[in-house]
Amino acid sequence: MILQDSKTLLEVRGLRATVNGTEILKGIDFTVKAGEVHAIMGPNGSGKSTFAKVLAGHPAYVVTSGEVVYEGRDLLELKPEERARAGVFLAFQYPIEIPGVANSQFLRLTYNSVQRERGNDELDPLEFDDFVREKMKLLEMNPEFLDRSVNEGFSGGEKKRNEILQMALLEPRLAVLDETDSGLDIDALRVIAGGINQLSTKDNATILVTHYQRLLDYIVPDYVHVMDGGRIIKTGGKDLAVELETRGYDWVGEEFAAARVTA
Amino acid sequence: MSAQGSPVRGATTPAAGYLESLLAGRPRLPASSMAWLNELRAEAVDRVGALTVPTIRDEEWRFTDISPLTKLSLQPATAPVRHESIDVGRFALDEATTRIVFVDGVHAPELSRVAPDHGVVVANLPAAAMAHTATIERHLGCHAAFRSDVFAALNTAFLQDGAIIIVPRGAIVAAPVHLLFIATQADAASYPRCLLVAETGSKVTVIEDFVALQHDAYFTNAVTEMSLADDACVEHIRVQRDSGQAFHIANCTVSLGRASRYHSVSVALGARISRYNLNVLQTADGAQCTIDGLALIGERQLADTHTSIDHAQPHGVSRQLHKCIVGGAAHGVFNGKIIVRPGAQHIDSSQSSRNLLLTAQAHVDTKPQLEIFADDVKCAHGATVGQLDSDAVFYLASRGLSDAAARNLLTYAFGAEVIDRIPVAVLRQQLEAIVLEQTASRS
Numbered sequence: 011m012i013l014q015d016s017k018t019l020l021e022v023r024g025l026r027a028t029v030n031g032t033e034i035l036k037g038i039d040f041t042v043k044a045g046e047v048h049a050i051m052g053p054n055g056s057g058k059s060t061f062a063k064v065l066a067g068h069p070a071y072v073v074t075s076g077e078v079v080y081e082g083r084d085l086l087e088l089k090p091e092e093r094a095r096a097g098v099f100l101a102f103q104y105p106i107e108i109p110g111v112a113n114s115q116f117l118r119l120t121y122n123s124v125q126r127e128r129g130n131d132e133l134d135p136l137e138f139d140d141f142v143r144e145k146m147k148l149l150e151m152n153p154e155f156l157d158r159s160v161n162e163g164f165s166g167g168e169k170k171r172n173e174i175l176q177m178a179l180l181e182p183r184l185a186v187l188d189e190t191d192s193g194l195d196i197d198a199l200r201v202i203a204g205g206i207n208q209l210s211t212k213d214n215a216t217i218l219v220t221h222y223q224r225l226l227d228y229i230v231p232d233y234v235h236v237m238d239g240g241r242i243i244k245t246g247g248k249d250l251a252v253e254l255e256t257r258g259y260d261w262v263g264e265e266f267a268a269a270r271v272t273a
Numbered sequence: 274m275s276a277q278g279s280p281v282r283g284a285t286t287p288a289a290g291y292l293e294s295l296l297a298g299r300p301r302l303p304a305s306s307m308a309w310l311n312e313l314r315a316e317a318v319d320r321v322g323a324l325t326v327p328t329i330r331d332e333e334w335r336f337t338d339i340s341p342l343t344k345l346s347l348q349p350a351t352a353p354v355r356h357e358s359i360d361v362g363r364f365a366l367d368e369a370t371t372r373i374v375f376v377d378g379v380h381a382p383e384l385s386r387v388a389p390d391h392g393v394v395v396a397n398l399p400a401a402a403m404a405h406t407a408t409i410e411r412h413l414g415c416h417a418a419f420r421s422d423v424f425a426a427l428n429t430a431f432l433q434d435g436a437i438i439i440v441p442r443g444a445i446v447a448a449p450v451h452l453l454f455i456a457t458q459a460d461a462a463s464y465p466r467c468l469l470v471a472e473t474g475s476k477v478t479v480i481e482d483f484v485a486l487q488h489d490a491y492f493t494n495a496v497t498e499m500s501l502a503d504d505a506c507v508e509h510i511r512v513q514r515d516s517g518q519a520f521h522i523a524n525c526t527v528s529l530g531r532a533s534r535y536h537s538v539s540v541a542l543g544a545r546i547s548r549y550n551l552n553v554l555q556t557a558d559g560a561q562c563t564i565d566g567l568a569l570i571g572e573r574q575l576a577d578t579h580t581s582i583d584h585a586q587p588h589g590v591s592r593q594l595h596k597c598i599v600g601g602a603a604h605g606v607f608n609g610k611i612i613v614r615p616g617a618q619h620i621d622s623s624q625s626s627r628n629l630l631l632t633a634q635a636h637v638d639t640k641p642q643l644e645i646f647a648d649d650v651k652c653a654h655g656a657t658v659g660q661l662d663s664d665a666v667f668y669l670a671s672r673g674l675s676d677a678a679a680r681n682l683l684t685y686a687f688g689a690e691v692i693d694r695i696p697v698a699v700l701r702q703q704l705e706a707i708v709l710e711q712t713a714s715r716s
């Protein structure tokens with residue numbers, strides 16, 4: 011929700027980034043205030059995941075210019091783990107499988123490392139087990155996923171559910187959910203969207219990267235942005251997503267090009 | 274099988290004097306009441322005289338330069354004075370109610386404990402020989418390749434004690450047997466010896482555990498022989514946690530009867546240079562073996578594992594997973610030979626060598642060696658050498674784990690796949706803790 015006088019969580023200005031020497035992000039300006047939900051849409055390969063990974067601090071992406079201020083701090087100065095502990099969370103488009111590490115162990119390590127930072131008590135395996143099972147109920151997740159290796163052999167939808175479970179445990183202030191809806195069946199989409207909605211408060215914010223209006227029926231965005239060619243070429247309200255669903259992206263690109271010519 | 278053994282001595286080499294000096298330190302063995310044992314030792318002494326210490330010019334030792342060993346001035350271990358001062362508690366495994374301890378190769382009855390179980394014999398050689406000479410004579414020295422391997426020959430030349438396990442027909446031994454070899458003396462050479470005879474249809478779990486109460490250089494030269502009769506089942510766990518300055522050379526030979534099953538997990542953590550030869554021979558139809566190994570090394574350590582699975586008879590199955598985690602400037606070596614003899618049809622064999630390099634200086638030499646002389650067989654093998662997956666490291670970091678913690682966890686997970694196959698829970702937990710701790714210092 012858009013709130014009067016709410017503080018700015020994230021301020022991105024003129025962000026450019028390369029990977030393997032190729033420029034992918036070509037000047038992004040983007041502001042998120044506490045309480046807001048932003049949707050980022052855009053064609054395949056337009057740079058949405060790159061933007062998400064740059065925010066999370068993936069070392070393969072090199073920021074060549076611009077700045078990112080998170081809660082008044084220079085986010086780009088922080089290591090990925092410091093960003094996570096400071097409340098930045100990325101739900102991966104393609105969550106990584108980690109054979110040999112039990113999901114329960116992983117979830118507890120990650121929970122504790124963030125709690126430590128916040129000055130809260132860490133949980134031992136028994137305490138954590140009770141705690142995580144409650145969170146799993148919320149997401150209608152079978153507890154047997156605790157005993158399996160992290161994401162190993164999980165179906166696409168199960169991996170996404172596991173990402174949102176991590177979000178529920180870490181309670182981030184800025185959550186970037188990269189195509190969390192893709193691969194989810196209709197019921198799972200409803201459950202997970204419900205979970206995300208429950209987690210959102212006036213003090214945190216969510217960025218949803220998605221291709222489909224259907225997610226936005228459940229999680230209503232305050233802003234919808236269109237990314238193309240490494241830039242945000244249009245920003246609108248929730249109706250923009252509906253319009254994109256029927257009209258596609260071409261017209262947005264044309265509009266943007268025309269505006270640049272006149273500018 | 275000439276490639277398997279040590280070269281025969283031609284001209285006198287510098288290392289030849291070394292072998293003589295080792296032999297010269299041989300204590301006068303008590304005139305054994307067992308004539309056959311004296312003959313066996315005498316023959317072994319002859320073989321030491323005829324063989325030489327291998328060099329990197331020998332195919333079987335191409336990657337493992339043991340010349341530093343020949344520069345050590347070693348003494349045979351003297352009988353330790355005060356066993357009572359040794360705290361075995363830290364090495365104790367609760368599940369293993371029977372434990373035989375050897376200190377610097379010498380049997381330490383006051384540290385051992387034997388829980389009677391189903392008429393199973395677990396004793397040191399002199400004690401066991403009183404009632405079981407025939408069985409021991411039939412097996413001791415009959416499996417190990419002491420005629421061609423100089424280290425097996427040396428061990429046999431020193432043979433006066435050892436662990437003897439005889440599991441009678443049909444006996445199912447629930448509690449694992451723990452053989453604990455403790456190194457306490459610097460510059461000492463010790464010659465641990467073990468014989469396991471599993472009679473028809475019997476079942477047992479044996480843990481060979483090499484530990485150190487010192488940080489100095491010493492030499493462990495171990496020989497193990499195992500014979501599994503028809504339908505017998507043996508779980509064999511071997512943990513080498515010698516000191517970082519130690520030299521550890523071991524030969525284990527396993528003979529498998531009809532439809533017998535052998536599973537081994539060997540873990541190498543210690544020693545400056547270690548070499549483990551594991552030779553499994555399927556002597557009869559339908560034998561099965563699973564051979565798993567893990568080497569976790571760092572600094573300037575070298576861990577060499579040479580295995581040979583000889584499918585001499587049809588319908589055999591073998592499975593093998595060997596992993597090396599190599600940090601520092603360490604060097605892992607794996608050579609896995611699979612032999613399928615003519616006429617040994619319907620063999621089903623698979624081998625996988627997976628290696629993780631933690632630093633740019635770490636390296637691994639891995640080589641499958643398939644010698645297949647039958648046509649109706651299934652033999653799969655593969656080897657990989659890689660680093661930690663950077664996407665996995667980032668995934669963990671993005672969840673708040675420090676770079677070091679993320680790398681440790683992933684390294685640990687890589688090794689845990691082998692550790693998890695150890696069927697003794699307390700040992701598994703002990704090793705998991707050690708691996709987690711060592712990965713932290715090895716990366």
Ligand SMILES: Nc1ncnc2c1ncn2[C@@H]1O[C@H](COP(=O)(O)OP(=O)(O)OP(=O)(O)O)[C@@H](O)[C@H]1O
Nearest residue numbers: 029030034052053054055056057058059060061070
């Ligand atoms: N590591 C990389 N090496 C080379 N090119 C890369 C790399 N990562 C991303 N790219 C390229 O950057 C562009 C943007 O990719 P990105 O994953 O950000 O797109 P996206 O908008 O998330 O697409 P999708 O909707 O398909 O998920 C693509 O052309 C992609 O091929």
Ligand SMILES: [Mg+2]
Nearest residue numbers: 058059060103
């Ligand atoms: Mg994407």
